[in-house]
Amino acid sequence: MPRAASRLSLIVIIAMCLQPLGLAQDASPGDETVLRAVVEEFFATYAREDLEKLIGLWSANSPDLASRRKAIQELFAANDSIEVKTLTISKTRVASEKASVRVAIEITALDVKTGKPAADFGKMNRVLEFVKEKGTWKVWREAAAEDDLAAALIAAKTEDECTALLAAEKDLMTVELRKSLIEQADKLRVQGKYTEALAVYYLTYRIANQTGDKSGVARALRGIGGVKYNQADYKAALDCYQKSLSLSEAAGDQELTANLLRGIGSIHYLRGNYVQSLEYYEKSRALNEALDDKRGIAQLQRDIGSLHYMWGNPGLALDYYRKGLELSEAMGDKNLIAYVLNSIGFVY
Numbered sequence: 001m002p003r004a005a006s007r008l009s010l011i012v013i014i015a016m017c018l019q020p021l022g023l024a025q026d027a028s029p030g031d032e033t034v035l036r037a038v039v040e041e042f043f044a045t046y047a048r049e050d051l052e053k054l055i056g057l058w059s060a061n062s063p064d065l066a067s068r069r070k071a072i073q074e075l076f077a078a079n080d081s082i083e084v085k086t087l088t089i090s091k092t093r094v095a096s097e098k099a100s101v102r103v104a105i106e107i108t109a110l111d112v113k114t115g116k117p118a119a120d121f122g123k124m125n126r127v128l129e130f131v132k133e134k135g136t137w138k139v140w141r142e143a144a145a146e147d148d149l150a151a152a153l154i155a156a157k158t159e160d161e162c163t164a165l166l167a168a169e170k171d172l173m174t175v176e177l178r179k180s181l182i183e184q185a186d187k188l189r190v191q192g193k194y195t196e197a198l199a200v201y202y203l204t205y206r207i208a209n210q211t212g213d214k215s216g217v218a219r220a221l222r223g224i225g226g227v228k229y230n231q232a233d234y235k236a237a238l239d240c241y242q243k244s245l246s247l248s249e250a251a252g253d254q255e256l257t258a259n260l261l262r263g264i265g266s267i268h269y270l271r272g273n274y275v276q277s278l279e280y281y282e283k284s285r286a287l288n289e290a291l292d293d294k295r296g297i298a299q300l301q302r303d304i305g306s307l308h309y310m311w312g313n314p315g316l317a318l319d320y321y322r323k324g325l326e327l328s329e330a331m332g333d334k335n336l337i338a339y340v341l342n343s344i345g346f347v348y
Contacts, residue, residue, distance in 0.1 A: 031094045031137075038137050039089060039101055039128065047084045047107075049076045059131055059138035068142065079109040079118045090171075097132040102145050104171075125172055146172050150180035154200055162203065178208055178216040185223050194227050201227070218247035218256055225263065238267050258287040258296055262303065269307065278307050295336065298327035302340050314347050321347070 038057065045054045051073055058065050076082075085106040092101045103126045109118040125145035130137045149165065149172045156162045166173060185200035201223040208216030225240030241263050248256040265280030281303050288296035305320030321344045328336040 031099065032092070034137055035092060035094070035099055035101055035130065036089065038130070038139075039103065042128065042139065043084050043087055043103075043105065047082050049082055051076060057139050059133060059140050061131075061133075062138075062140050064141055075120070078112055079120075080112050082107065082109040082121075098140075099130040099132075099137065101128045101130070102126070103128065125174070125176070144176055144180065146174060146177040146180045149177060150184055153181070153203060154184055154196075166207070173207060173211050175213060175216065178204055178211075178213055178219070181207070182216075182219055182223060189223070189227055189230065192230075194231060198224060198227050214247055215251045215253050215256070218244045218251060218253065221247070222256065222260060222263070229263070229267065234267050234270060238264065241267070254287060254291055255293070258284050258291065258293065261287065262296070262300060265303065269303070274307055274310060278304065281307070294327050294331055295333060298324045298331070298333070298336055298340070300324075301327065302336075302343055305343065309347060318344065318347055 042054070042057055045057070051069070054072065055065070055069050058068070062068075085108060086104075087106075088104045090102050090104055093099060104123070105126060106123045107121045109121050110116065111118045127141075127143050127145045127148055128139055129141040131140045132138075149169050152165055153162050156165060181200055181204040185197045185204065188194075188197035188200065201220050205217060205220035205224070208214075208220055221240045221244035225237045225244065228234075228237035228240060241260050245257065245260040245264070248260060261280050261284035265277045265284060268274070268277035268280060281300055285297060285300040285304070288300065301320045301324030305317040305324065308314075308320060309317035321340055325337065325340045325344065328340055
Protein backbone atom coordinates (compact mmCIF):
# COMPACT_ATOMS: atom_id res chain seq x y z
CA MET A 1 0.00 0.00 0.00
CA PRO A 2 1.37 3.48 -0.86
CA ARG A 3 2.54 5.39 2.21
CA ALA A 4 -0.03 8.22 1.78
CA ALA A 5 -2.90 5.74 1.54
CA SER A 6 -1.55 3.85 4.53
CA ARG A 7 -1.48 7.06 6.57
CA LEU A 8 -5.06 7.87 5.52
CA SER A 9 -6.29 4.45 6.59
CA LEU A 10 -4.37 4.92 9.84
CA ILE A 11 -6.45 8.01 10.65
CA VAL A 12 -9.64 6.00 10.09
CA ILE A 13 -8.35 3.22 12.35
CA ILE A 14 -7.44 5.73 15.06
CA ALA A 15 -10.92 7.23 14.93
CA MET A 16 -12.46 3.78 15.33
CA CYS A 17 -10.21 2.97 18.29
CA LEU A 18 -11.13 6.05 20.30
CA GLN A 19 -13.22 5.29 23.37
CA PRO A 20 -15.87 7.53 24.99
CA LEU A 21 -14.35 10.30 27.06
CA GLY A 22 -15.06 10.72 30.76
CA LEU A 23 -15.62 14.47 30.78
CA ALA A 24 -15.79 16.75 33.78
CA GLN A 25 -19.23 18.15 34.57
CA ASP A 26 -18.42 21.58 33.15
CA ALA A 27 -17.46 20.16 29.74
CA SER A 28 -19.83 20.43 26.81
CA PRO A 29 -20.41 17.80 24.11
CA GLY A 30 -18.74 20.26 21.73
CA ASP A 31 -15.55 20.18 23.80
CA GLU A 32 -15.51 16.39 23.61
CA THR A 33 -15.92 16.35 19.84
CA VAL A 34 -13.27 19.02 19.21
CA LEU A 35 -10.70 17.52 21.59
CA ARG A 36 -11.23 14.12 20.02
CA ALA A 37 -10.53 15.62 16.60
CA VAL A 38 -7.41 17.46 17.81
CA VAL A 39 -6.02 14.29 19.39
CA GLU A 40 -6.66 12.34 16.15
CA GLU A 41 -4.93 15.03 14.12
CA PHE A 42 -2.02 15.26 16.57
CA PHE A 43 -1.05 11.60 16.27
CA ALA A 44 -1.91 11.26 12.57
CA THR A 45 0.36 14.24 11.86
CA TYR A 46 3.03 12.67 14.07
CA ALA A 47 2.83 9.46 12.02
CA ARG A 48 3.22 11.48 8.80
CA GLU A 49 6.35 13.09 10.30
CA ASP A 50 5.01 16.53 9.39
CA LEU A 51 6.94 18.69 11.85
CA GLU A 52 5.50 22.07 10.93
CA LYS A 53 1.88 20.94 11.00
CA LEU A 54 2.47 19.14 14.29
CA ILE A 55 4.04 22.22 15.87
CA GLY A 56 1.14 24.25 14.49
CA LEU A 57 -1.17 22.36 16.84
CA TRP A 58 0.76 23.76 19.81
CA SER A 59 0.11 27.04 21.58
CA ALA A 60 2.73 29.62 20.66
CA ASN A 61 2.77 30.55 24.36
CA SER A 62 3.67 27.07 25.63
CA PRO A 63 6.93 27.13 27.64
CA ASP A 64 7.70 23.67 26.22
CA LEU A 65 7.31 24.62 22.56
CA ALA A 66 10.98 25.22 21.68
CA SER A 67 12.25 22.11 23.46
CA ARG A 68 9.50 19.94 21.96
CA ARG A 69 10.23 21.23 18.45
CA LYS A 70 13.90 20.33 18.85
CA ALA A 71 13.14 16.91 20.35
CA ILE A 72 10.60 16.00 17.66
CA GLN A 73 12.92 17.21 14.89
CA GLU A 74 15.71 15.00 16.23
CA LEU A 75 13.33 12.08 16.60
CA PHE A 76 12.12 12.39 12.99
CA ALA A 77 15.72 12.60 11.77
CA ALA A 78 16.75 9.47 13.66
CA ASN A 79 13.71 7.31 12.81
CA ASP A 80 11.60 6.36 9.84
CA SER A 81 8.39 4.44 9.08
CA ILE A 82 6.68 5.79 12.19
CA GLU A 83 3.33 4.09 12.59
CA VAL A 84 0.57 4.36 15.20
CA LYS A 85 -0.62 0.82 15.85
CA THR A 86 -3.31 1.53 18.45
CA LEU A 87 -4.64 4.63 20.16
CA THR A 88 -7.22 4.88 22.92
CA ILE A 89 -8.35 7.95 24.82
CA SER A 90 -8.88 6.77 28.36
CA LYS A 91 -9.50 9.95 30.37
CA THR A 92 -10.19 13.58 29.76
CA ARG A 93 -10.85 16.57 31.97
CA VAL A 94 -12.15 19.94 30.84
CA ALA A 95 -12.35 23.01 33.06
CA SER A 96 -13.26 26.26 31.36
CA GLU A 97 -10.34 27.19 29.07
CA LYS A 98 -8.12 24.24 29.98
CA ALA A 99 -8.28 20.51 29.31
CA SER A 100 -6.19 17.36 29.63
CA VAL A 101 -6.49 14.11 27.71
CA ARG A 102 -4.80 10.82 28.55
CA VAL A 103 -3.96 8.52 25.68
CA ALA A 104 -2.82 4.90 25.65
CA ILE A 105 -0.88 4.43 22.42
CA GLU A 106 1.45 2.02 20.67
CA ILE A 107 3.89 3.44 18.14
CA THR A 108 6.53 1.63 16.10
CA ALA A 109 9.40 3.02 14.04
CA LEU A 110 12.67 1.98 12.43
CA ASP A 111 16.06 3.34 13.45
CA VAL A 112 17.53 5.11 10.41
CA LYS A 113 21.09 3.93 11.12
CA THR A 114 20.39 0.26 11.86
CA GLY A 115 17.09 -0.36 10.12
CA LYS A 116 15.95 -2.16 13.26
CA PRO A 117 12.92 -1.32 15.46
CA ALA A 118 13.63 1.91 17.36
CA ALA A 119 14.02 1.60 21.12
CA ASP A 120 12.26 4.86 22.01
CA PHE A 121 8.83 3.64 20.93
CA GLY A 122 6.33 0.97 21.90
CA LYS A 123 3.32 1.07 24.22
CA MET A 124 3.04 4.39 26.05
CA ASN A 125 0.66 6.38 28.23
CA ARG A 126 0.71 10.06 27.29
CA VAL A 127 -1.01 13.14 28.69
CA LEU A 128 -1.81 16.07 26.43
CA GLU A 129 -2.77 19.33 28.13
CA PHE A 130 -4.69 21.93 26.15
CA VAL A 131 -5.58 25.60 26.40
CA LYS A 132 -8.38 27.32 24.50
CA GLU A 133 -7.11 30.30 22.53
CA LYS A 134 -9.63 32.37 20.55
CA GLY A 135 -12.04 29.44 20.64
CA THR A 136 -9.47 26.88 19.42
CA TRP A 137 -7.96 24.10 21.54
CA LYS A 138 -4.15 24.22 21.39
CA VAL A 139 -1.61 21.77 22.86
CA TRP A 140 0.11 23.26 25.91
CA ARG A 141 2.09 20.27 27.16
CA GLU A 142 2.78 16.66 26.26
CA ALA A 143 4.29 14.22 28.76
CA ALA A 144 4.32 10.64 29.94
CA ALA A 145 1.30 10.00 32.15
CA GLU A 146 3.67 8.21 34.54
CA ASP A 147 5.60 11.46 35.05
CA ASP A 148 2.47 13.16 36.34
CA LEU A 149 1.65 10.24 38.62
CA ALA A 150 5.22 10.21 39.94
CA ALA A 151 4.95 13.91 40.77
CA ALA A 152 1.64 13.34 42.55
CA LEU A 153 3.09 10.43 44.56
CA ILE A 154 6.10 12.49 45.62
CA ALA A 155 3.82 15.36 46.65
CA ALA A 156 1.51 13.08 48.66
CA LYS A 157 1.50 13.86 52.37
CA THR A 158 0.69 10.39 53.72
CA GLU A 159 1.17 6.74 52.83
CA ASP A 160 -2.62 6.36 52.59
CA GLU A 161 -2.68 9.10 49.96
CA CYS A 162 0.00 7.26 47.96
CA THR A 163 -1.93 4.00 48.24
CA ALA A 164 -5.11 5.68 47.02
CA LEU A 165 -3.30 7.22 44.03
CA LEU A 166 -1.82 3.87 43.02
CA ALA A 167 -5.16 2.12 43.45
CA ALA A 168 -6.81 4.67 41.16
CA GLU A 169 -4.05 4.43 38.54
CA LYS A 170 -3.28 0.72 38.33
CA ASP A 171 -2.76 0.97 34.57
CA LEU A 172 0.18 3.33 35.19
CA MET A 173 2.11 0.96 37.47
CA THR A 174 4.63 0.39 34.70
CA VAL A 175 8.39 0.37 34.15
CA GLU A 176 8.02 3.99 33.01
CA LEU A 177 6.61 4.94 36.42
CA ARG A 178 9.58 3.28 38.09
CA LYS A 179 11.99 5.14 35.82
CA SER A 180 10.30 8.46 36.53
CA LEU A 181 10.38 7.92 40.30
CA ILE A 182 14.05 6.87 40.23
CA GLU A 183 14.92 9.96 38.17
CA GLN A 184 13.22 12.23 40.71
CA ALA A 185 14.85 10.43 43.64
CA ASP A 186 18.27 10.74 42.00
CA LYS A 187 17.76 14.51 41.69
CA LEU A 188 16.81 14.77 45.36
CA ARG A 189 19.92 12.77 46.34
CA VAL A 190 22.20 15.02 44.27
CA GLN A 191 20.63 18.02 45.99
CA GLY A 192 21.46 16.51 49.38
CA LYS A 193 17.79 15.95 50.28
CA TYR A 194 18.47 12.49 51.61
CA THR A 195 15.30 11.95 53.64
CA GLU A 196 13.10 12.85 50.67
CA ALA A 197 15.22 10.76 48.28
CA LEU A 198 15.01 7.71 50.53
CA ALA A 199 11.21 8.01 50.74
CA VAL A 200 10.96 7.95 46.93
CA TYR A 201 13.43 5.07 46.59
CA TYR A 202 11.49 3.02 49.15
CA LEU A 203 8.23 3.80 47.32
CA THR A 204 9.84 2.67 44.06
CA TYR A 205 11.04 -0.52 45.77
CA ARG A 206 7.47 -1.21 46.94
CA ILE A 207 5.95 -0.64 43.49
CA ALA A 208 8.62 -2.70 41.73
CA ASN A 209 8.01 -5.58 44.15
CA GLN A 210 4.27 -5.45 43.57
CA THR A 211 4.66 -5.50 39.78
CA GLY A 212 7.40 -8.14 39.66
CA ASP A 213 9.88 -5.64 38.21
CA LYS A 214 13.17 -7.21 39.35
CA SER A 215 15.31 -4.65 37.57
CA GLY A 216 13.25 -1.95 39.29
CA VAL A 217 13.85 -3.55 42.71
CA ALA A 218 17.58 -3.65 41.94
CA ARG A 219 17.67 0.01 40.89
CA ALA A 220 15.69 1.11 43.95
CA LEU A 221 18.16 -0.76 46.18
CA ARG A 222 21.04 0.87 44.33
CA GLY A 223 19.47 4.27 45.04
CA ILE A 224 19.00 3.48 48.74
CA GLY A 225 22.60 2.32 48.87
CA GLY A 226 23.68 5.56 47.18
CA VAL A 227 22.03 7.64 49.90
CA LYS A 228 23.65 5.51 52.61
CA TYR A 229 26.99 5.99 50.83
CA ASN A 230 26.50 9.77 50.81
CA GLN A 231 25.70 9.60 54.52
CA ALA A 232 28.94 7.62 55.11
CA ASP A 233 26.96 4.59 56.32
CA TYR A 234 29.17 2.27 54.29
CA LYS A 235 27.98 -0.95 55.92
CA ALA A 236 24.36 -0.28 54.95
CA ALA A 237 25.43 0.96 51.51
CA LEU A 238 27.45 -2.20 50.84
CA ASP A 239 24.55 -4.39 51.91
CA CYS A 240 22.18 -2.60 49.50
CA TYR A 241 24.70 -2.70 46.65
CA GLN A 242 25.35 -6.43 47.09
CA LYS A 243 21.63 -7.27 47.13
CA SER A 244 21.11 -5.07 44.08
CA LEU A 245 24.07 -6.71 42.31
CA SER A 246 22.58 -10.20 42.74
CA LEU A 247 19.29 -9.02 41.23
CA SER A 248 20.90 -7.06 38.38
CA GLU A 249 23.08 -10.00 37.37
CA ALA A 250 20.06 -12.34 37.43
CA ALA A 251 18.07 -9.85 35.32
CA GLY A 252 20.95 -9.42 32.86
CA ASP A 253 21.06 -5.68 33.48
CA GLN A 254 24.70 -5.11 32.51
CA GLU A 255 24.63 -1.33 32.80
CA LEU A 256 23.41 -1.50 36.39
CA THR A 257 25.81 -4.35 37.18
CA ALA A 258 28.79 -2.28 36.00
CA ASN A 259 27.64 0.66 38.10
CA LEU A 260 27.21 -1.50 41.21
CA LEU A 261 30.62 -3.16 40.81
CA ARG A 262 32.20 0.29 40.77
CA GLY A 263 30.15 1.34 43.81
CA ILE A 264 31.25 -1.71 45.78
CA GLY A 265 34.85 -1.05 44.73
CA SER A 266 34.54 2.52 46.03
CA ILE A 267 33.32 1.34 49.43
CA HIS A 268 36.26 -1.07 49.73
CA TYR A 269 38.58 1.81 48.75
CA LEU A 270 37.20 4.03 51.51
CA ARG A 271 37.58 1.20 53.99
CA GLY A 272 41.21 0.71 52.98
CA ASN A 273 40.58 -2.68 51.36
CA TYR A 274 42.56 -1.78 48.26
CA VAL A 275 43.04 -5.29 46.85
CA GLN A 276 39.29 -5.96 46.95
CA SER A 277 38.65 -2.49 45.57
CA LEU A 278 40.87 -3.16 42.55
CA GLU A 279 39.11 -6.48 41.96
CA TYR A 280 35.70 -4.80 41.69
CA TYR A 281 37.04 -1.86 39.68
CA GLU A 282 38.58 -4.20 37.12
CA LYS A 283 35.35 -6.19 36.79
CA SER A 284 33.43 -2.96 36.29
CA ARG A 285 35.91 -1.67 33.72
CA ALA A 286 35.74 -4.92 31.73
CA LEU A 287 31.95 -4.73 31.64
CA ASN A 288 31.99 -1.03 30.67
CA GLU A 289 34.40 -1.84 27.84
CA ALA A 290 32.04 -4.57 26.62
CA LEU A 291 29.21 -2.02 26.72
CA ASP A 292 31.42 0.65 25.08
CA ASP A 293 30.51 3.01 27.93
CA LYS A 294 33.29 5.55 27.53
CA ARG A 295 32.24 7.63 30.54
CA GLY A 296 32.24 4.56 32.75
CA ILE A 297 35.71 3.59 31.48
CA ALA A 298 37.03 7.12 32.10
CA GLN A 299 35.69 7.10 35.66
CA LEU A 300 37.35 3.76 36.36
CA GLN A 301 40.67 4.94 34.93
CA ARG A 302 40.55 7.67 37.56
CA ASP A 303 39.48 5.22 40.30
CA ILE A 304 42.23 2.72 39.53
CA GLY A 305 44.75 5.56 39.30
CA SER A 306 43.79 6.60 42.84
CA LEU A 307 44.47 3.06 44.06
CA HIS A 308 47.96 3.09 42.56
CA TYR A 309 48.62 6.47 44.16
CA MET A 310 47.67 5.02 47.56
CA TRP A 311 50.06 2.12 46.89
CA GLY A 312 52.90 4.61 46.39
CA ASN A 313 52.99 4.46 42.57
CA PRO A 314 52.40 8.10 41.52
CA GLY A 315 53.83 7.54 38.03
CA LEU A 316 51.41 4.68 37.34
CA ALA A 317 48.59 6.69 38.86
CA LEU A 318 49.32 9.50 36.38
CA ASP A 319 49.19 7.04 33.48
CA TYR A 320 45.67 6.00 34.46
CA TYR A 321 44.58 9.58 35.10
CA ARG A 322 45.85 10.72 31.69
CA LYS A 323 43.99 7.94 29.89
CA GLY A 324 40.89 8.95 31.80
CA LEU A 325 41.47 12.59 30.87
CA GLU A 326 41.87 11.69 27.20
CA LEU A 327 38.54 9.87 27.18
CA SER A 328 36.81 12.69 29.09
CA GLU A 329 38.07 15.31 26.66
CA ALA A 330 36.99 13.21 23.67
CA MET A 331 33.46 13.12 25.11
CA GLY A 332 33.50 16.78 26.08
CA ASP A 333 32.43 15.84 29.61
CA LYS A 334 33.50 18.97 31.49
CA ASN A 335 32.54 17.67 34.94
CA LEU A 336 34.65 14.54 34.51
CA ILE A 337 37.50 16.54 32.93
CA ALA A 338 37.60 18.79 36.01
CA TYR A 339 37.49 15.77 38.32
CA VAL A 340 40.42 14.03 36.60
CA LEU A 341 42.47 17.24 36.34
CA ASN A 342 42.06 17.68 40.07
CA SER A 343 43.40 14.15 40.62
CA ILE A 344 46.41 14.84 38.38
CA GLY A 345 47.07 18.07 40.26
CA PHE A 346 46.90 16.20 43.55
CA VAL A 347 49.67 13.83 42.44
CA TYR A 348 51.96 16.73 41.49
